[in-house]
Every structure is written in C-alpha cells, then in structure tokens.
Amino acid sequence: MLSTLFRAGYLAWAAAAVLAHDNGLALTPQMGWDTWNYYGCDISEDTILSAAQAFVKYDLPKYGYEYVVMDDCWQAAERNATTGAPVADPAKFPSGMKALADQIHSLGLKFGVYSSAGKYTCGGHFGSLGYEEIDAKAYAEWGADYLKYDNCYNEGQAGVPLLSYNRYANMSFALNATGRPILYSMCNWGEDGPWNFAPTIANSWRISGDIYDNYDRFDERCPCLSMIDCKLAGYHCAMTRIIDFAAPVGQKAGVNHWNDLDMLEVGNGGMTYDEYVTHFSMWAVLKSPLILGNDVTNMTNETLEIITNDAIIAVNQDANGSPAERMWKIPIASGGDLSLWSGSLVNDTYVIALLNTSPETQTANVSFTDVFIDEGPSYQNGTYAIYDLWQKDSSGVWGKDVGTYTTMIPDVVIGMHQVRVWKAAPVSMGSSRRRRDVGEL
Secondary structure (H helix, E strand, O other), X not given: OOOHHHHHHHHHHHHHHOOOOOOOOOOOOOEEEEOHHHHOOOOOHHHHHHHHHHHHHOOHHHHOOOEEEOOOOOEOOOOOOOOOOOOEOOOOOOOOHHHHHHHHHHOOOEEEEEEEOOOEOOXXXXXXXXXXXXXXXXXXXXOOOEEEEEOOOOOOOXXXXXXXXXXXXXXXXXXXXXXXXXXXXXXXXXXXXXXXOHHHOOOEEEOOOOEOOOOOOOOOOOOOOOOOXXXXXXXXXXXXXXXXXXXXXHHHOEOOEEEXXXXXXOOOOOOOHHHHHHHHHHHHHOOOOEEEOOOOOOOOHHHHHHHOOHHHHHHHOOOOOOOOEEEEEEEOOOOOEEEEEEEEOHHHOEEEEEEEOOOOOEXXXXXXXXXXXXXXXXXXXXXXXXXXXXXXXXXXXXXXEEEEXXXXXXXXXXXXXXXXXXXXXXXXXXXXXXXXXXXXX
C-alpha cells in the first residue's frame, strides 16, 4: 500500500496532469507520415524533406495530412557533453534540426521528432529517461510540433500502471512547460493498460505491439490474444489482430485523446488492395491516428486512391470523436469471422462497417436492431439514406447514395478480406414504411 505522504503527492500530481494533455491539439486523430515502417534507421534530412515535398506534390494536406515525423536513428553517438542536450547525427543531418524544421514549416507542414521513455531508444541510441526537461526544451527550440515517445529500455519502470504513468507523465509535463504546443504521442505498446491513464497526459497512446505488413498471420512474437492484461505486447502483430485488440478499448478514446493502432502499412506491398482498404477503413472508423508509413515519394494510383478517400477520412476526422464499436462477431467455419461495427457521427448520422476476415465471400443482413442497439427502438425501426463510402457517385465523389432502407440493409454480399463501410443519415424515425431499393449493394 502506498504511504500516506506518497499517496498525497501522487494525487496532487495526477490532478495537475488532468490538464497536461489539454494542449489544444488532436481534437481529431492526428494525420501525417512517419519514417519507420518504410525506412527504419536508414534516414537523413534528405529522406524527410523528400517526403515533405511529396506531401505537397500529391496535395496530401488537402486531406488532413500535416505531420512529417522523424522516427528513431536521428541521434548522434552521444549527447552534448556539457549541457546533456540531444544532438543529431551530423552526417545524416548536416543542416541541423532547427533548419530541417524550418524547411518543413515553410511547406505548410509540421515537424515531428522521436525519443523513448527509456535509457536507450529501440534502435539503441540515447533515450530521454531522466532527461525529459532537457529534451523537451530542445525539441521546442528546434520547432518540433509532435513527439512520438517509445518504450524501449525502460529500466524496469513498468509492470503496474503507476510506474508507466509516472515515467510518461514526466515528459508530458516537460513538453507543456516549454510553452510550445507539441502533440504527445505515447508509444508504450499497450503495456499497463495506457487507455486507463494516458488520457490524462497524452494526445494518443499505442494499444498494441508493433504492426507489420500482413493481414492475419499469427506470430508468436505478438503472443497475446487480447490486450486486456497482456503481459508481453511484442511485435509483428498482423493488421486484423490489432483490430481485435482495439475492439474493447474504443470507449476510452475521444476528443484530443485517441487509441493509436500504430502506423499504416498501406502501400508497402504485404497486403492486397482489398486488405489495404480494410486497413485504412478500420483505422479510420476506430479513430486511430492516420500516420502513413509507406514511401510517399513513389506511390501507385491504388495507394493514393486509398489514402485520399475523403469520405473515409471524414469519418476519422468527425468532430463527434466517437470510435465505432463492434456490435457482433461471428466465426466462419473456413477461418476468420464476420463482424459488424457502428459509431455515431455529427448531425445524428452514423457510420456502419461490415468486415469479412474469412477466406470466402459472405452474405449478411445488416440489421438496424444491431446497428442502433444503444439508441433504442425509434432508431432501430427508422428509415435511413445509405451512402457507400467506397463507391463514387456520378461526379466522382466518394460516398455514393445507394438508397433508403428501413430496419435493415438486406443481402449484403462481401468478398473475402473485404470491408463495406456506409454512412447512414436518418430520413425518419420509427417509420413503418418498407425500404426502397435504389441500386444494388
């Protein structure tokens, strides 16, 4: 049991931390790009500037992408011997971090940096444990707008939520003390249930071990079947496994504090088009940050089409800030499952997603009794205009109107490893009219 003195001190600290994440940032999930998934440690100022220039070339800021995040391996061999300040590798970053940030800002974008809440980073460079105030001050002076804060080499300061909270709160307070708005993205892999304490200190927090570019392969290095009370988050977590991990913790996220399902793999080559559509769609409806992890300087038309679907992005960026919840999940004999998700949006509209992770085509009725299980009979018996967010209308705009439906969307055919995503707008509540078919779902 905590001593009375320690408990009093902790409660005072926790009370102060309630405001520590309230930095006016991430009112919707952050969007941007990170170096790690594609480049790993092979980065330089040219790598990062090229990506920033590609943002402008492909008009990505128009869709909400704004952060260009420099991940691990930017560091010199040692800190400044006199001040302890972080130093960039002079061979990789000869112009220095301030100049790099200035160039990114000149393009109308924002600059992100990386460190770890440990003695070393995951790449073996110096971490920020014990250097929080020094490092936060340096990041602010460089002009950083974002910090991704990892969990490697944490000196055993984990295993119970209070230890993890204290370690990550130190950087939260240090960032806020700089006076510069810096989005704080915790990356502690779901260890110690960050969804229970991170909302008071961070704008987002990772919920699982690291993703890799695979649809559903089980890997022993990602051993947990659920992240609730998981003791080893690991890495090499397939995309659909992370969706399962995210299902129960959506209730913990909201405006300026988000569950982070990890960086996107769209465009990296390990999944099919349909699987990447699922990846992008489910990250969006679950209100994960949308942080690209591909080579944005060299994208196929398919990759660009997926990451610029503004109807799907609008769901992610909806001001209501409510992640979709899983309404049901049905196992399929041949493997995988069929699941239904729904979530509220602004103006009394809703998002509905039907996900098929099985290797076979499935047919299902999407019952409004299930979709609106929390809203009650008037919604369940209502009539809705339904928009398919992965179909374009005659003007080439995502979100085709596919008709009005009462009580259900019947006979939905969904192929293997596909997702169907709709927006539902009420036409009437509690109507007894039969549905009108317009087009074919």
